[in-house]
Amino acid sequence: MQASHHAKIRLTSLHVFEQIAEMICASSIMTSRNEFEYCKSDDSLTEKLRVMKKRRLDVIPIIQGDDLDTAQISRYVEQGDMEKKIEQGCRWCEEASTEIGSCDYLSYDLQMKDVISRFSKRAANSKIPFFLIDSTKQIVGLITVADLDKTAAKMYFFAILCELELSLLKIISGHYKGLKEICSCKYCREQRGKRAEKEFSGDTLEEYHYLNLTELLHIVGESENIRPAHDRIKSVLALDRCDDIIRLRNAIAHPKPLVWEEFPLDKLVKVHDIIRNLILILKNDANGQPQ
Numbered sequence: 359m360q361a362s363h364h365a366k367i368r369l370t371s372l373h374v375f376e377q378i379a380e381m382i383c384a385s386s387i388m389t390s391r392n393e394f395e396y397c398k399s400d401d402s403l404t405e406k407l408r409v410m411k412k413r414r415l416d417v418i419p420i421i422q423g424d425d426l427d428t429a430q431i432s433r434y435v436e437q438g439d440m441e442k443k444i445e446q447g448c449r450w451c452e453e454a455s456t457e458i459g460s461c462d463y464l465s466y467d468l469q470m471k472d473v474i475s476r477f478s479k480r481a482a483n484s485k486i487p488f489f490l491i492d493s494t495k496q497i498v499g500l501i502t503v504a505d506l507d508k509t510a511a512k513m514y515f516f517a518i519l520c521e522l523e524l525s526l527l528k529i530i531s532g533h534y535k536g537l538k539e540i541c542s543c544k545y546c547r548e549q550r551g552k553r554a555e556k557e558f559s560g561d562t563l564e565e566y567h568y569l570n571l572t573e574l575l576h577i578v579g580e581s582e583n584i585r586p587a588h589d590r591i592k593s594v595l596a597l598d599r600c601d602d603i604i605r606l607r608n609a610i611a612h613p614k615p616l617v618w619e620e621f622p623l624d625k626l627v628k629v630h631d632i633i634r635n636l637i638l639i640l641k642n643d644a645n646g647q648p649q
């Protein structure tokens with residue numbers, strides 16, 4: 359039958375999105391060495407501050423040497439520090455600079471999930487989050503929090519959200535015997551009513567194919583007969599993070615910045631951790647279940 363054939367394609371494509379997510383790494387989102395703004399130690403602090411403000415750069419590295427390709431990079435300047443240093447009478451970039459430490463480096467091929475995790479650790483202290491990207495001991499690029507708005511980064515979040523959605527769908531379909539048996543709360547009854555009003559017909563696809571991400575999360579979190587996923591998902595979602603997952607998905611789907619005032623970096627990394635955690639729980643539960 360057409361319907362079951364269609365349904366099977368959707369469910370067997372599980373983990374393709376995870377594979378896409380794994381292909382996106384630090385090099386996918388970095389600003390490469392020949393594109394990033396830099397300064398020399400004897401550059402004027404006032405002039406560099408003007409350039410940084412104009413280009414909205416939080417941080418720039420200082421190079422030692424004239425040739426960018428061979429220059430050493432061991433210090434950086436932050437926009438926030440520069441104004442204070444100018445007030446104190448400093449004139450040159452070197453005087454406002456900070457030494458780059460080993461924790462400021464990321465490997466060129468580090469996967470996005472680990473890039474986010476490094477941002478998470480960095481966000482915990484007050485330093486401006488940025489990383490230098492190295493490959494075979496040479497600096498090849500720079501990543502700042504602004505790079506999380508690049509298309510490749512959004513593709514990563516899109517891929518893990520799709521993976522989550524398909525994993526939830528798979529768990530629910532494995533337990534599906536009619537949604538009334540799975541959840542009969544007021545919210546689910548209303549959602550079913552809305553679908554019925556739109557002349558939803560079960561002839562082409564099962565009703566669970568029409569569930570949106572909010573409903574998928576809710577059903578697995580609320581339905582005690584979806585075990586063992588239910589118990590663990592309920593504990594993960596206990597902090598009411600469901601709304602943040604939906605907000606992240608909306609931010610990915612629309613051309614607005616991902617990291618902005620209402621969705622700061624620390625919140626983004628928390629939501630990322632929850633999504634990865636949910637995918638892992640669902641993956642473990644799905645093992646051994648019929649396709």
Ligand SMILES: [Zn+2]
Nearest residue numbers: 541542543546
């Ligand atoms: Zn419900």
